[in-house]
Amino acid sequence: MSATAERGVNALREQIDAPVASFFSSCVSCGLCADACIFFQETQDPQYTPIRKVELLRRVWENEYTLFGRVKSMVGFGNEVTEEDFTEAEKLVYDSCTMCGRCTMVCPVGNDITMMIRKMREGMSAAGHAPVELIGAAKRHTSGNSPMGDLSKAIEAQVKHAIADTGIEIEFDKPGVDYLVILSAQEIAEYPEVIGAMARIFEKAGVTWTISREAFEATNVGVQIGNRDVAKYLVTRVVEAAEKLKVTKVISPECGHAYQALRWEGPNLIGREYEFEVVHIIELLDQLRAEGKLKTSGKDEDKITFHDPCQINRRGGINKEPRRLLNMVAENFVETDDAGTMNWCCSAGGGVGANERAEDLKNAAFQLKKRQFEKVAPDKIVTMCAFCHHTLENALEDNDMDIEVAGLTEMMAEYLEDED
Amino acid sequence: MNNPNFDLLMFARGPLFDIALLVFVAGVLIRIVEILVLGRKKDFSKAKGNPVQQGIKTIFTRTLPRPGAIKANPITIVGGYVFHIGFFIAFLLFVPHIALIEELTGLSWPGVGRVIIESATVLAVIAGLALIYTRWRDPVRRKLTTWVDYLVLILSLLPLITGYVAVNKLFGDPTFMMALHILSVDVLMIVFPFTKLMHAFTFAMARYYNGSIQGRKGAES
Numbered sequence: 062m063s064a065t066a067e068r069g070v071n072a073l074r075e076q077i078d079a080p081v082a083s084f085f086s087s088c089v090s091c092g093l094c095a096d097a098c099i100f101f102q103e104t105q106d107p108q109y110t111p112i113r114k115v116e117l118l119r120r121v122w123e124n125e126y127t128l129f130g131r132v133k134s135m136v137g138f139g140n141e142v143t144e145e146d147f148t149e150a151e152k153l154v155y156d157s158c159t160m161c162g163r164c165t166m167v168c169p170v171g172n173d174i175t176m177m178i179r180k181m182r183e184g185m186s187a188a189g190h191a192p193v194e195l196i197g198a199a200k201r202h203t204s205g206n207s208p209m210g211d212l213s214k215a216i217e218a219q220v221k222h223a224i225a226d227t228g229i230e231i232e233f234d235k236p237g238v239d240y241l242v243i244l245s246a247q248e249i250a251e252y253p254e255v256i257g258a259m260a261r262i263f264e265k266a267g268v269t270w271t272i273s274r275e276a277f278e279a280t281n282v283g284v285q286i287g288n289r290d291v292a293k294y295l296v297t298r299v300v301e302a303a304e305k306l307k308v309t310k311v312i313s314p315e316c317g318h319a320y321q322a323l324r325w326e327g328p329n330l331i332g333r334e335y336e337f338e339v340v341h342i343i344e345l346l347d348q349l350r351a352e353g354k355l356k357t358s359g360k361d362e363d364k365i366t367f368h369d370p371c372q373i374n375r376r377g378g379i380n381k382e383p384r385r386l387l388n389m390v391a392e393n394f395v396e397t398d399d400a401g402t403m404n405w406c407c408s409a410g411g412g413v414g415a416n417e418r419a420e421d422l423k424n425a426a427f428q429l430k431k432r433q434f435e436k437v438a439p440d441k442i443v444t445m446c447a448f449c450h451h452t453l454e455n456a457l458e459d460n461d462m463d464i465e466v467a468g469l470t471e472m473m474a475e476y477l478e479d480e481d
Numbered sequence: 482m483n484n485p486n487f488d489l490l491m492f493a494r495g496p497l498f499d500i501a502l503l504v505f506v507a508g509v510l511i512r513i514v515e516i517l518v519l520g521r522k523k524d525f526s527k528a529k530g531n532p533v534q535q536g537i538k539t540i541f542t543r544t545l546p547r548p549g550a551i552k553a554n555p556i557t558i559v560g561g562y563v564f565h566i567g568f569f570i571a572f573l574l575f576v577p578h579i580a581l582i583e584e585l586t587g588l589s590w591p592g593v594g595r596v597i598i599e600s601a602t603v604l605a606v607i608a609g610l611a612l613i614y615t616r617w618r619d620p621v622r623r624k625l626t627t628w629v630d631y632l633v634l635i636l637s638l639l640p641l642i643t644g645y646v647a648v649n650k651l652f653g654d655p656t657f658m659m660a661l662h663i664l665s666v667d668v669l670m671i672v673f674p675f676t677k678l679m680h681a682f683t684f685a686m687a688r689y690y691n692g693s694i695q696g697r698k699g700a701e702s
Contacts, residue, residue: 078522083687090616095621169543170683380700
């Protein structure tokens with residue numbers, strides 16, 4: 062075995078736990094996960110059957126964690142994972158999986174295949190087989206402040222804009238506030254309006270907040286690439302900033318994997334509980350709504366549909382909140398087929414959007430979304446993930462579809478009641 | 482008088498059955514322990530839902546397919562149900578089987594009539610053949626299927642087929658057919674811990690973990 066393959070196998074070995082063993086023991090190769098996968102649906106290529114994508118992890122488990130497999134390995138019938146295996150797995154583990162989690166929902170024996178993809182990626186990256194674009198993003202983010210490069214000047218400028226637009230003071234690193242707002246790079250670079258939107262909503266609701274100059278960016282390429290060290294490093298940055306400011310809550314932005322990384326993986330990456338709570342911006346807005354602190358007036362007359370970001374709804378448990386909010390401001394809200402927990406991915410999550418090699422697959426996968434949108438024929442698609450927003454906007458344009466895409470926070474701010 | 486069929490029957494239900502039962506019980510226990518000892522790391526994230534409750538719930542709820550799944554995979558899902566239900570009716574509700582289980586464990590329960598047993602058996606065999614067919618014909622399943630999958634399906638059908646033939650004295654020497662029936666069960670028990678037949682036990686663990694992982698996040702499962 063080559064040295065790199067050995068590193069990969071070592072990393073895979075570390076990922077094996079009781080859930081993984083129970084999943085592989087239970088798989089009867091029924092193939093029902095295939096239909097749940099957007100990439101299989103749109104290509105009908107059996108190689109994209111989700112459970113096949115974690116075959117190398119299965120082999121390491123069988124070879125080393127089952128009595129029968131160990132005996133087979135000892136007598137020379139083991140199925141050792143090689144360098145070539147890692148190379149071949151690249152397009153299955155990174156290009157044709159957005160970690161959307163649909164397969165996890167349909168497996169009749171209950172296998173969490175998506176979680177195993179996350180684990181597979183740890184092995185792939187350790188073996189040196191992560192996509193170059195993601196490695197580049199990780200380098201930019203760990204040595205700077207965002208996967209897109211240095212955004213420190215951009216954030217200052219966008220906050221200044223927001224102050225000018227709203228007339229509301231926004232202070233960096235303000236002590237004594239309740240909430241720390243973190244943004245995604247996509248928001249800072251492409252949808253900075255969300256800063257002003259939050260400022261206006263929070264002002265009305267009496268929420269005190271700040272932005273940290275040390276950790277203003279919430280994305281985490283470490284969880285996409287499958288590198289615990291990178292993921293931990295990036296989470297630690299946010300944790301340290303939040304604990305230094307002594308905020309009680311950190312607001313996870315409209316970004317799918319950031320929520321996953323910060324809310325669910327983060328404490329496990331750093332090996333302890335946080336001294337603060339993480340709340341998703343949409344959870345917070347829904348809470349403010351329930352407390353009567355978020356009031357709107359008027360409604361959008363457009364035909365509006367909602368796109369559920371996989372990591373926030375299916376993998377994150379935020380399903381009813383955005384609908385309650387949207388119903389406050391949308392006169393004509395229509396759901397697409399499969400909306401909610403079983404919604405289809407925007408086609409570019411989980412690092413697929415950054416991976417140039419996956420471009421054709423991504424475009425193929427979007428055709429499913431396209432058909433769903435065509436059926437509803439909305440004027441506007443609202444979502445709660447800046448990367449879904451970005452992906453949908455570009456894909457709609459590429460497919461000559463004239464549909465506006467909007468973030469939910471902005472939409473709520475637009476209809477904010479101005480009584481005083 | 483020397484009757485080789487009778488000797489074979491005695492061997493199949495005597496020493497071989499004991500060995501098979503031992504391999505089955507010990508093998509299954511080893512496999513389950515092998516999984517559990519791996520454990521899982523403590524989760525430090527603040528739970529939003531109740532992982533234990535949803536884990537247990539998912540063991541049951543995952544028995545039903547999601548809307549639209551049957552239409553997309555009718556043979557696998559309908560065939561899967563019919564095979565499993567038929568198999569367990571024939572296995573657990575046939576009076577002579579209950580008598581054997583009582584002899585081994587002291588537990589017993591009421592059985593059902595021959596018509597139900599035989600219908601269940603026939604339907605389970607047809608379903609099993611359909612499952613073999615879809616593995617062979619469907620590109621997704623064909624690519625996933627190994628020779629062990631076919632072997633396991635065939636080995637699961639043999640007790641049903643041989644039992645039906647022996648009980649109804651359809652052909653062959655009845656003693657010989659009964660010996661074959663019990664032999665097929667012995668073989669099934671012996672291969673059980675080494676193959677995907679293990680899913681009969683581990684599915685509950687897998688569904689529990691799935692439900693608990695999702696449940697912690699307050700997400701559906």
